[in-house]
Amino acid sequence: MLFDILHKFWDSTGFKALLDSFFKVDNPIEILQSPLIMILVSFILLYLAIKKQFEPLLLVPIAFGMLLTNLPMAGLMDNDGLLHYLYMGTKLGIYPPIIFLGVGAMTDFGPLIANPKSVLLGAAAQFGIFFTFIGAVLISKMGIPGIGFTGQEAASIAIIGGADGPTALYLTSQLADHLLGPIAVAAYSYMALVPIIQPPIMRFFTTEEERKVKMEQLRPVSKTEKIIFPIVVATFCILLLPSAAPLVGMLMFGNLVRECGVVERLSNTIQNELTNIVTIFLGITVGATAKAEVFLQGQTIAIIVLGLLAFSVGTATGVLFGKIMHKATGGKVNPLIGAAGVSAVPMAARVVQKEGQKANPSNFLLMHAMGPNVAGVIGSAVAAGILLLFFS
Amino acid sequence: MLFDILHKFWDSTGFKALLDSFFKVDNPIEILQSPLIMILVSFILLYLAIKKQFEPLLLVPIAFGMLLTNLPMAGLMDNDGLLHYLYMGTKLGIYPPIIFLGVGAMTDFGPLIANPKSVLLGAAAQFGIFFTFIGAVLISKMGIPGIGFTGQEAASIAIIGGADGPTALYLTSQLADHLLGPIAVAAYSYMALVPIIQPPIMRFFTTEEERKVKMEQLRPVSKTEKIIFPIVVATFCILLLPSAAPLVGMLMFGNLVRECGVVERLSNTIQNELTNIVTIFLGITVGATAKAEVFLQGQTIAIIVLGLLAFSVGTATGVLFGKIMHKATGGKVNPLIGAAGVSAVPMAARVVQKEGQKANPSNFLLMHAMGPNVAGVIGSAVAAGILLLFFS
Amino acid sequence: MLFDILHKFWDSTGFKALLDSFFKVDNPIEILQSPLIMILVSFILLYLAIKKQFEPLLLVPIAFGMLLTNLPMAGLMDNDGLLHYLYMGTKLGIYPPIIFLGVGAMTDFGPLIANPKSVLLGAAAQFGIFFTFIGAVLISKMGIPGIGFTGQEAASIAIIGGADGPTALYLTSQLADHLLGPIAVAAYSYMALVPIIQPPIMRFFTTEEERKVKMEQLRPVSKTEKIIFPIVVATFCILLLPSAAPLVGMLMFGNLVRECGVVERLSNTIQNELTNIVTIFLGITVGATAKAEVFLQGQTIAIIVLGLLAFSVGTATGVLFGKIMHKATGGKVNPLIGAAGVSAVPMAARVVQKEGQKANPSNFLLMHAMGPNVAGVIGSAVAAGILLLFFS
């Protein structure tokens, strides 16, 4: 009888299920979808997040969620599983706007207010999104077996080009939540890789002379302007694109709480505990969507490739639009700051600063790059609103 | 075809809906319910909250929620809208008791324990509630078109006289949640206006001599008394009025956590992060109930007027009862402290302190006014319990 | 008519219900289930928690929840009651794993990694769980009227021997949530009593010579080991026992967040605010399950007795296994550290330290006892997983 129990116990373990995923498959190709492979992927992501510091605040939870969900039989994403309950906040589109509330409370739009023209660079960099969208549609038409995207899926992949985590997660949760795993991994990985992806593109499209351009001191921005800004932008953007309301509304509410100066204790809690708690739950549940059978698909490779395209094209169009502004202003604008338009706040702006200084050691572009950088956040929220308008 | 898309896009914008609310109405009177007016109202409230510091911790979120909900087509309060999900905590009566938990953890009942008689002043000031209740019923009988209140609505309006935000929001959420917007705006506005509303009433009902009265030093209160107080009061009040349990229970639980001295880390989190997070969600979702079509009604004007009445009558009856105690104690009680019985903690107590010092610069009534002030919180929670008993 | 209202009012009060529970009973024995008795029990628990500092972080909320739920007519645990809404997080098994997330973020597994053999002491102490399980089954067979446990109930009672609050609450919430009250009270009370329960048992099973043994300095543990530990243990334990995933997964996720060093802000929030908020909600709702009619049963007395048995047997088997290791290592292991295997972190380890010093003032066993102590946490989570496998 003890043997009987042991036998049944063995059947209940994940070890057996894991072995079966290799040795009891109808078709050898199914081995490629073994949870074991996903467990290894999660280890690699943990390595990158911890050792290489790839956006660890989200990738550590995402990778651990990925690990937990792929340990067979644990059932954490079953209907009554722990992670499934927590996942409701992701699926219903609650967590990402709350993260955006935190982003708003942590963002200083001053450099954008001081230099309004930089907002256009935040628009130009959104080409990356739509270029990727076309790319995803094109790939679907190529007839590669197992690789084909619906309109909703293509839109969700495209938003990786927004280089903005919460926006990507929100749009994907609304349009194609089965892709949350690969899209989150691609988006956060490329954001971490911004210092490697962007510089060659920036140098390719600009001349030494252009990169040397020093920009003039930004004007001071008053408290009143900073308070009115979120109110006006929220009102205008949501009237134009009602579907962008959860993202833009929360972003600007957070910013108002930050700037109004009379609710400091709310601002502190939003920036810290609220954002941290939601980050943990968002990250681990996004990771938990990445089960082997949905993640280990040809589509995931396509998403990884398209994501890189999205970042590269966004950087390029940002820089190219920067060159146009360089010409239009008679050389007052350093085209490098266009690269910051992809968002990836504040990494992209720091890359601009470094490249600018390489060309001219006395060059301080950081504050000028913060303008397009935060404009890029608004830009991709607007783009997400348009895609939601079309596809939801 | 691009034109076709543009046309459809225009139809999807809030701008068109806003224009239609002016130019495509069947009846010119409908213009008075245009969301645009509510957007302007939300701007005014933001101005008052930020510039004039009218209870900003709640009015900033309320006003922004009001803005978001009145941007047409955004659908944030639709069944699958972000704010509608967050609103569940308001509607189910969860947020206000949690705020009360925080209030309990921030309140020192010492001055009340030291001077038990002051508890009666906290009772007397509740006349404001029931006077307003009668007022609301009277107005309903006057046959003014569009102005009429059910018993539940009258009770919800009356509770404004409790001068206690969470109590007002809890009762209204349980009896008449469509009135959350105007009642919240009235309650928090008048609480902010306490330093303007109360002094003339206080001076009208008292003589210079009475206001000059110096009160004797309060007795010291031991830690044991402070620990036993919340346990005893919760037990007694809930046995007497079971319907007051969510409010009184949480208030006294918060106070016990504060005073017991062995769970400091829970006390800190309740006072800070928990209260802040719930304040944000409560505020923005209460604001989000104030859609133009429900807010821009004759009823709202009646609520605003009745709310002022409630505060004024509560102040007056508090002061008058103070005069009775003045006489009964042979002049030991300064009747001004009766005004603090409306709650509006700690503003009303500070107003008493200022008025007392105007009459007699060596007068320090603050601690004596804190007694009726915190008693007023218990008093209005009890009154809310009675109204719930009748009307739910 | 006023008299009529007063009469109806009296019927609505808890006072009447309380009186009825004494004077309007069909059978005098029902008086023993009067809510009044539970109210007194809650007062006693509050006294123990506050004055005697019995695990106050959980017992203060539990006792207050017990008070609130036993005030008749308040209905806080009715389907639309405040505490019932908050209880969902307990019932669905969400809160305890989140507390475990916090425990993981607060636990240093270094002493365990440095001395792997101590993990076996954490296994040995789990005998307490299964001894109690047998005890609960035995009692059920004795035919005492009103005392009988199903398999699920016996398992829930047995887990008290794990000496680990969140594990006990998780298992009970999944198998027998009507017993949450008595099991929580027993578990946390005995954890508080560890310094009284354990020493005599420790002295009874060891000789003076054994207690005097000084253990050699633990080896240093590198950051890398501490980072890999939670990943490996989570993977292994969940593959072996998928049902332990919510507990072990969250414990090890919390520990990874702590040790990885790149998400300090998440670690801080988990250790403080998140744990505190969930502790409050978990405690008060667990207490709220303890209504008089379910708590005041012969079964509760049996649970209290069995709980004490569980702690005592666990301590004894831990110490006895310590003696085996003492012999096996040629006297290098002090058998006292086996007592720390019951978990009750960090109290049990501190008791070991004190007892060790009594025998030999130059003895510092604390770090050596922390090994079995944290191993006991893993051990009882594994045991809980096995019980869930059998009984859910």
Next chain:
Amino acid sequence: MFNNLTDISIPEALLITVFSMGIVFAALLIIDLILQGFRSLFYKGKRQTKTSKTNVVIKNDKKTMEQDRVTENTDSDEEELVAVIAAALAASLSRPVSDIKINKIRRVGQETSVWSKAGRLEQMN
């Protein structure tokens, strides 16, 4: 209890008022009595004897806006503030006012502006 609770008549409203205020007063009167019980149980005027002087440094929290309003006023308010704090401490420390000597009022708050600047920098560097 009433014919129609959604439509209240004026006599009913008056009745509700009388009854409710009666309950409010009764409830708070009993709390009054309980607290008088507290006094006789727990307070025997003993503490009066041990009159050790307490030196206090007040640490202002940065969390609310209250202090900003105070900050607007100056100088003449400083004395009021000391007096008020003394009174408050007297109650919360369970000592008569005369026992308390306030040496120094040091405002620790308002670090927030520094912090939020640090936050901004952090974001940019």
Next chain:
Amino acid sequence: MFNNLTDISIPEALLITVFSMGIVFAALLIIDLILQGFRSLFYKGKRQTKTSKTNVVIKNDKKTMEQDRVTENTDSDEEELVAVIAAALAASLSRPVSDIKINKIRRVGQETSVWSKAGRLEQMN
């Protein structure tokens, strides 16, 4: 708007792209115009006149990993850091760079390791 939104044709994808980028540019262009309105409404170059020197002590927060990366580099980066902070402060304090003199950069961060040790101790004592 389209035949089948789950299956997008290439011309449709192009149309979506053109239209969407049009809206994105239009939206941000209007924000640009609004901000130019801000400039003329709120900024009259007045502040230029009051040029008081500001001494600043930068307080680094412990929250992000950003600073760790900075910490890896040394010395030569120190000057860059000063310059960058100056520029940042200039904007956030609404002063031209020339007005700001940085006396001292004191790193306050990295207390975390101490704290977490305190946490561990707390757990054990």
Next chain:
Amino acid sequence: MFNNLTDISIPEALLITVFSMGIVFAALLIIDLILQGFRSLFYKGKRQTKTSKTNVVIKNDKKTMEQDRVTENTDSDEEELVAVIAAALAASLSRPVSDIKINKIRRVGQETSVWSKAGRLEQMN
């Protein structure tokens, strides 16, 4: 696996016990083996060589009640505390005890009472 899991017989209970303790021991034994693997993989006794003295200031947190209990005892406990802290630090800093010299134990905690007073004042001013 059993006839009726809601009604367990005594032999079944014994079987469950034997089986379960077997699994518990097996599981923790494997963790033991894994950790022995850690030792051979990551620990080569190298760190022994670099013996720099570490001066430590312990910062006590205000969060738990643990320390209050400690505070009750005095003097004689101080030495125990030093020893225990040294042992704890030795493990957490990965240094042998002999390397650690504790200069000063400064209690920073117990600010809570001050803070809660500040809280009360804040509420009143």
